Amino acid sequence: MTQTDRTPVLSLRDVHKSFGPVEVLHGVDLDLHAGEVLALIGENGAGKSTAMKCLAGYQAPTSGEVRVDGTPVRFSSLHDGELAGIVLIHQEFNLAEQLTVEQNVFLGRELRRGPLLDRAEMRRRTADYLARVKCDVDPGARVASLSNSQKQMVEIAKALGRDARVLVMDEPTAVLTRREADILFEQVDALRAEGTAVLFTSHKLGEVKQIADRVAVMRDGEVVRTGDAARMSEDEMATAMVGRDVSDLYPAKPGLAADAPILLRVEGLDVPGQAHGIDLQLRAGEILGLAGLVGSGRTEAMEGLCGLRPARARRIEIGGEEVRIRKPADALDKGLVYLTEDRKLKGLLLGKGMRENLTLASLARYGTFIDRDAEDVALTEAIREFDIRAGRRDALVGNLSGGNQQKLLLAKVMQSGPRILIVDEPTRGIDIGTKQQIYAYLRRLAAEGYGIVLVSSEMQEIIGLSDRVLVMRQGRIAGEVTGEAIGEDAIVRHAMGVAARVEAA
Amino acid sequence: MTSTTEGAPTRGWKLPPMGVLGPILALIALIVLGAAMNPSFLAYANITNVLARSAFIGIIAVGMTFVITAGGLDLSVGSMAAFIAGLMILVMNAALPTLGVGVPIILLGMAVALVAGLLAGLLNGFLITTLGIEAFIVTLGTMGIYRSLVTWLADGGTLSLDFGLRTFYRPVYFDGILGVSWPIIVFALVVIAGEVLMGRMRFGRHCAATGSNEQVAHYSNVDVNRTRLATYAMLGVLVGVATIMYVPRLGSASASTGVLWELEAIAAVIIGGTVLKGGFGRVWGTVIGVLILSLIDNILNLTDLVSPYLNGAIQGVIIILAVILQRESRAKD
Ligand SMILES: Nc1ncnc2c1ncn2[C@@H]1O[C@H](COP(=O)(O)OP(=O)(O)OP(=O)(O)O)[C@@H](O)[C@H]1O
Ligand SMILES: [Mg+2]
Numbered sequence: 001m002t003q004t005d006r007t008p009v010l011s012l013r014d015v016h017k018s019f020g021p022v023e024v025l026h027g028v029d030l031d032l033h034a035g036e037v038l039a040l041i042g043e044n045g046a047g048k049s050t051a052m053k054c055l056a057g058y059q060a061p062t063s064g065e066v067r068v069d070g071t072p073v074r075f076s077s078l079h080d081g082e083l084a085g086i087v088l089i090h091q092e093f094n095l096a097e098q099l100t101v102e103q104n105v106f107l108g109r110e111l112r113r114g115p116l117l118d119r120a121e122m123r124r125r126t127a128d129y130l131a132r133v134k135c136d137v138d139p140g141a142r143v144a145s146l147s148n149s150q151k152q153m154v155e156i157a158k159a160l161g162r163d164a165r166v167l168v169m170d171e172p173t174a175v176l177t178r179r180e181a182d183i184l185f186e187q188v189d190a191l192r193a194e195g196t197a198v199l200f201t202s203h204k205l206g207e208v209k210q211i212a213d214r215v216a217v218m219r220d221g222e223v224v225r226t227g228d229a230a231r232m233s234e235d236e237m238a239t240a241m242v243g244r245d246v247s248d249l250y251p252a253k254p255g256l257a258a259d260a261p262i263l264l265r266v267e268g269l270d271v272p273g274q275a276h277g278i279d280l281q282l283r284a285g286e287i288l289g290l291a292g293l294v295g296s297g298r299t300e301a302m303e304g305l306c307g308l309r310p311a312r313a314r315r316i317e318i319g320g321e322e323v324r325i326r327k328p329a330d331a332l333d334k335g336l337v338y339l340t341e342d343r344k345l346k347g348l349l350l351g352k353g354m355r356e357n358l359t360l361a362s363l364a365r366y367g368t369f370i371d372r373d374a375e376d377v378a379l380t381e382a383i384r385e386f387d388i389r390a391g392r393r394d395a396l397v398g399n400l401s402g403g404n405q406q407k408l409l410l411a412k413v414m415q416s417g418p419r420i421l422i423v424d425e426p427t428r429g430i431d432i433g434t435k436q437q438i439y440a441y442l443r444r445l446a447a448e449g450y451g452i453v454l455v456s457s458e459m460q461e462i463i464g465l466s467d468r469v470l471v472m473r474q475g476r477i478a479g480e481v482t483g484e485a486i487g488e489d490a491i492v493r494h495a496m497g498v499a500a501r502v503e504a505a
Numbered sequence: 506m507t508s509t510t511e512g513a514p515t516r517g518w519k520l521p522p523m524g525v526l527g528p529i530l531a532l533i534a535l536i537v538l539g540a541a542m543n544p545s546f547l548a549y550a551n552i553t554n555v556l557a558r559s560a561f562i563g564i565i566a567v568g569m570t571f572v573i574t575a576g577g578l579d580l581s582v583g584s585m586a587a588f589i590a591g592l593m594i595l596v597m598n599a600a601l602p603t604l605g606v607g608v609p610i611i612l613l614g615m616a617v618a619l620v621a622g623l624l625a626g627l628l629n630g631f632l633i634t635t636l637g638i639e640a641f642i643v644t645l646g647t648m649g650i651y652r653s654l655v656t657w658l659a660d661g662g663t664l665s666l667d668f669g670l671r672t673f674y675r676p677v678y679f680d681g682i683l684g685v686s687w688p689i690i691v692f693a694l695v696v697i698a699g700e701v702l703m704g705r706m707r708f709g710r711h712c713a714a715t716g717s718n719e720q721v722a723h724y725s726n727v728d729v730n731r732t733r734l735a736t737y738a739m740l741g742v743l744v745g746v747a748t749i750m751y752v753p754r755l756g757s758a759s760a761s762t763g764v765l766w767e768l769e770a771i772a773a774v775i776i777g778g779t780v781l782k783g784g785f786g787r788v789w790g791t792v793i794g795v796l797i798l799s800l801i802d803n804i805l806n807l808t809d810l811v812s813p814y815l816n817g818a819i820q821g822v823i824i825i826l827a828v829i830l831q832r833e834s835r836a837k838d
Binding site: 148223308327328329334338340345346347348349350356360361362363364368369370416467 | 562701705706707711714717718720721722723724725726727728784785817
């Protein structure tokens with residue numbers, strides 16, 4: 001596919017964008033062609049989301065041009081962008097939670113018959129779009145009641161309904177399972193065949209390789225390289241993004257000492273309606289993977305364990321001592337903390353600064369009268385240790401790039417001084433370079449004697465990091481895989497329920 | 506969303522945003538206006554009078570700041586104050602034959618007010634947090650209940666404190682130390698304590714976290730229900746404190762005691778820059794809000810430029826303006 005001789009449908013020319021005194025885009029050039037899929041990749045905070053918002057008319061560039069079919073335009077609102085046939089799917093969901101799926105899909109362009117809404121037709125078409133993305137939700141369901149991946153599918157269905165000439169998607173697969181991502185890519189293929197120009201970002205380079213025709217790499221607010229996806233290996237992409245070699249993504253597994261003490265023992269944990277009879281043991285120095293399909297009850301079980309939702313257990317021991325955990329504070333007292341998978345809804349106060357967020361869960365450490373200087377020191381340390389790139393120290397957390405929010409969340413959890421760390425999707429939305437750092441960090445913690453439970457839907461992450469893997473299925477532990485046997489086949493068989501206690505691969 | 510942020514003064518000392526500056530400027534403008542219109546405005550007697558009258562609403566508004574910051578609302582404080590005043594008078598009158606006029610009976614009255622306030626606040630908080638009923642509904646309900654209880658206690662008329670007692674109790678409103686009357690002193694203490702609690706202590710952070718996102722607060726080891734319960738209980742106690750200062754002023758309570766206090770308190774909180782939806786609050790702002798409201802009242806009474814009957818209209822305009830300013834300053838973030 002070579003479209004170089006054709007006028008791009010949509011392009012950016014020397015676009016600069018500043019937020020207050022901070023410039024985050026320094027002259028970006030980008031071309032989208034009809035019938036072509038362009039992947040925009042880059043580190044957290046490189047400016048991908050910002051560039052996409054400029055493209056779609058959601059934010060105005062500070063200087064430079066946005067061109068539609070070669071003519072410079074100035075969108076005064078998102079609506080103008082949509083009139084020009086450009087649809088943006090945000091990194092954060094942009095759905096009205098209290099409305100139904102159908103109302104969301106037709107929001108702002110409701111179909112009418114005479115003065116009245118044509119609800120039957122809207123419902124029919126919504127059902128049709130949902131069927132195209134194989135999303136099994138009722139068009140009449142409230143968006144608030146959907147899971148994150150269902151919401152993403154609704155966003156995509158909504159975009160399909162817009163008959164876009166240009167579809168821009170910001171990390172669409174971050175909350176999708178691999179199967180859902182494949183469904184999305186089928187749709188992208190169909191759109192490409194119809195001549196739609198597609199732009200998307202992803203930190204999963206495998207996907208980029210799979211679906212993109214061309215790749216543009218951003219670094220620090222500039223496009224540093226563009227090229228054919230076919231001619232760039234994943235490693236090359238990673239190196240171009242991060243500026244160093246990241247081929248050793250996962251740290252070596254040192255193996256567990258035979259006499260490592262048991263830090264956490266759980267017997268018969270029940271979370272009503274979600275998880276049943278969960279038994280697990282975690283040793284000091286161990287990284288225990290918790291795998292399973294989305295909806296298998298992993299998150300719910302761990303939240304129940306940490307007192308975040310109602311749960312009962314026959315017995316829980318921490319450090320050999322029986323404990324009762326009824327509320328989050330009980331867990332924290334025993335050094336058991338949970339990093340949530342949902343940083344926006346459960347993890348961070350988006351309207352507050354980094355300092356308040358960092359120390360919120362561990363304020364007791366800062367004295368009866370909060371010692372702000374000590375908090376500032378803690379923030380400085382967190383920024384350094386986790387490489388948080390925020391532009392300004394007093395930035396609102398909601399204005400940080402997605403990946404940097406995730407790093408702040410990890411820093412916040414570590415603030416409370418845990419011994420046992422349960423991390424749920426710890427690298428969601430994080431770039432590959434930072435992933436490598438986080439994996440190394442988790443391994444280092446383990447080496448220092450922490451116990452770590454890793455809940456993840458990313459198979460490679462589970463395989464690459466875990467010393468032992470428990471697989472959950474329909475709210476129960478379906479099997480365990482250890483050592484050399486840890487591999488995709490074994491895990492998937494347990495997760496799907498086709499392995500009858502097979503331990504070896 | 507606008508691209509015209511260039512050229513803003515960013516070098517050196519930065520002007521605080523309009524959300525901070527607005528209420529302060531409005532207060533200064535009012536003081537200048539008042540002084541220009543009537544020379545007696547800045548007289549010691551007038552200032553003391555304004556401050557002492559502000560104290561009741563002010564003490565309540567400090568508590569209201571916490572409730573609103575934590576994402577709640579309390580409409581019942583006005584009738585709660587009336588009910589507590591009635592109760593206090595009844596108990597003190599009833600105890601008069603046994604205790605006689607003296608310090609013990611005053612202390613008994615104060616204890617009744619504080620305990621009644623605490624219980625009333627806890628009741629609101631319990632219904633809202635444990636039973637999960639909307640704060641607006643709960644406090645609308647208790648507002649009606651207390652109002653009707655005080656009317657019933659007074660049998661439709663007025664409850665009056667025994668004359669001898671009233672004379673003995675009067676100094677709590679009218680006297681003070683070094684020429685500063687007690688209500689002003691108590692108000693100042695409540696404000697200082699509130700400011701420290703909000704700005705420098707865990708409780709304030711927990712209120713703001715609860716008000717800005719309950720889920721995040723819960724996942725951050727904040728006991729959301731206890732925090733909110735505590736804000737209502739604290740507000741109840743402060744209503745008790747305000748009533749203790751109020752009763753000696755008139756020595757009576759009736760169905761019209763404390764009418765619309767809840768709205769004045771809420772208005773003061775909002776004018777001061779606390780966000781009605783919760784998540785952000787500042788006690789010093791509330792103080793400025795209270796002063797703005799009482800100064801408008803005072804200026805209208807001292808001058809005859811505008812009829813004092815229009816007081817409510819002017820306050821209404823100020824409230825709406827304050828919220829517009831808040832929104833502007835937030836849109837620029
Ligand atoms: N509204 C805003 N106000 C201030 N700064 C902002 C705003 N939006 C983005 N930024 C800053 O712009 C920079 C680029 O952010 P952007 O969200 O575009 O990154 P990204 O490449 O999408 O990163 P990620 O992979 O983490 O999503 C970041 O430093 C971010 O803090
Ligand atoms: Mg982004």
